Amino acid sequence: MLPPPNNFNRPQHPTQTAEVKQAPVIRYTFLLIGLSLTVYILHKLDAILLPIAFSAVFTLLLLPICRWLEAHKVPRVLAIVLCLLLLLIIFAGIILGFGSQLTQFRDELPKLQVKLMEFFTSAQDWAHDKFGYQPMSIEELKDSTVKALKKSGTTYLGTTLNTTTDVLSNLAQVLIYIFCFLYYRDHLRQFMFRFVAPDKRTTVLNTVDSIQTVVQAYITGLVKVIIIVSILNGIGLVALGVKFAIFFAIFASVLAIIPYIGIMIGAALPAIVTLVETGSPLQALAVIGVFVVVQFLEGNFITPMITGSSVSINPLAAILALILGAALWGTPGMILSIPLTAILKVVFDAYKPLEPFGFLLGDVADGEDNQTKKKQAEAEIRPWYRRLWHMVGK
Known part of the structure; x- marks a missing residue:
C-alpha cells in the first residue's frame, strides 16, 4: 500500500490568478489615451x-x-x-x-x-480735444x-x-x-x-429613475427660466422704448445661462443701439440697469425657485463647458454644453467612484451638505409657486 502523497512538499497551483496591480502611471496613461480617443471620435462624428x-x-x-x-x-x-x-x-x-x-x-x-x-x-472729436487722439x-x-x-x-x-x-x-x-x-x-x-446582474437591477433602476427625474426637472426648469427672463427683459425694454425689444429680450435671456459673461453680452448690444438711436448715455445706462435687475432676480429668486438645488453648476465649470463645447461642436456644442454638463453632474453624483467629479462641477454653496440637499430635493417635490410662498414666508 502506497503512502499518501505529501501535499506539503508539492508546489501549489491556485485555480484563480492573482490580481495584477498596475502602476498609477500606467493607469492614468490609459485614461488619457481613452479620453483623447473619445474627444477625437466626438469631433469626427x-x-x-x-x-x-x-x-x-x-x-x-x-x-x-x-x-x-x-x-x-x-x-x-x-x-x-x-x-x-x-x-x-x-x-x-x-x-x-x-x-x-x-x-x-x-x-x-x-x-x-x-x-x-x-x-x-x-x-x-471729443477724444482729440481732450487727449490729443489722432482721429x-x-x-x-x-x-x-x-x-x-x-x-x-x-x-x-x-x-x-x-x-x-x-x-x-x-x-x-x-x-x-x-x-x-x-x-x-x-x-x-x-x-x-x-x-447588470439580476440582484442589482433594482438599485440600478432606482438610480436611473432618480437621474431621469433630476435631469428632466433641470432642463424643464431651465426652459421656464428662459421664458420668464425673456418676459421680464421685454417688459423693461418696452417700458424704456427700446427698438427691437422682443429680439433683444429673447437674445439676452438665452445668453443669461452663461454666468457673468452672458449678461454682459446680452446687455451690450441693446445699450449700444439705444445710445446710437437716442444719443443719451443715461438711456443706455437704463437699458443696462434693466438687465442687471433681471439678472439679480434670476440668480437669487427665479432659478432657485424653479430649478431648485438638485443640480447647480458653478460658473467656472459652466464657462469651461461652453468653451469646450464650442471647440468640439461649434455653436450647437455651446447650446448643448450646459444641459450635458448638468446630466454629467447628476450621473457623477449617483455613481460613487465618480462623485468627486460631481462635487467639482457643483456650486460652492453645495459644500458638505450636498447629499442632504439632494435628498431633500428628491423627497420634497412642490410646485414653484409654493416654493415662492415658502421663501417669502421666511
Whole structure:
C-alpha cells in the first residue's frame, strides 16, 4: 500500500490568478489615451452625434407629456405624434416671432450704420480735444470694413447655404430619433439591464429613475427660466422704448445661462443701439440697469425657485463647458454644453467612484451638505409657486 502523497512538499497551483496591480502611471496613461480617443471620435462624428444629443435632450423634455397622455388612455404612437406636433408648433412660434424682429433689425442696419458713424465721429472729436487722439477718417474705416466683407463674403454665403441645408436635414433626423427614443424607451431600458446582474437591477433602476427625474426637472426648469427672463427683459425694454425689444429680450435671456459673461453680452448690444438711436448715455445706462435687475432676480429668486438645488453648476465649470463645447461642436456644442454638463453632474453624483467629479462641477454653496440637499430635493417635490410662498414666508 502506497503512502499518501505529501501535499506539503508539492508546489501549489491556485485555480484563480492573482490580481495584477498596475502602476498609477500606467493607469492614468490609459485614461488619457481613452479620453483623447473619445474627444477625437466626438469631433469626427459630430454630424451623427449632434442630432442624437439634441434628440436625447428633447426626449427628456417630452417624456412627462408623453407619459401623461398615455396615462389618459392615448395610444403610445398617437401620444408621441402629439408631442412632436407640440414641439414643432413651439419652434414655429419662436422662429416667427424672433425671425420677424430679426428681419426688422436687419432692415434698420443701414440707418444704424449711418448714426453709428456720426456717433463715432463725434466721439473721436471729443477724444482729440481732450487727449490729443489722432482721429481715423470715415473713408479709412469704410475701406477697411468693405475689404473685410469682400474677403469673407463668399465664405459666409457658402456657410449660410450649408447651414440652412444642414438644419433642415438635421431637423428631420431629430424628429425621427425622438420618435424612436419615446417609442422604444422600455426596450432601451431592458437593453441596459442586460449589463447588470439580476440582484442589482433594482438599485440600478432606482438610480436611473432618480437621474431621469433630476435631469428632466433641470432642463424643464431651465426652459421656464428662459421664458420668464425673456418676459421680464421685454417688459423693461418696452417700458424704456427700446427698438427691437422682443429680439433683444429673447437674445439676452438665452445668453443669461452663461454666468457673468452672458449678461454682459446680452446687455451690450441693446445699450449700444439705444445710445446710437437716442444719443443719451443715461438711456443706455437704463437699458443696462434693466438687465442687471433681471439678472439679480434670476440668480437669487427665479432659478432657485424653479430649478431648485438638485443640480447647480458653478460658473467656472459652466464657462469651461461652453468653451469646450464650442471647440468640439461649434455653436450647437455651446447650446448643448450646459444641459450635458448638468446630466454629467447628476450621473457623477449617483455613481460613487465618480462623485468627486460631481462635487467639482457643483456650486460652492453645495459644500458638505450636498447629499442632504439632494435628498431633500428628491423627497420634497412642490410646485414653484409654493416654493415662492415658502421663501417669502421666511
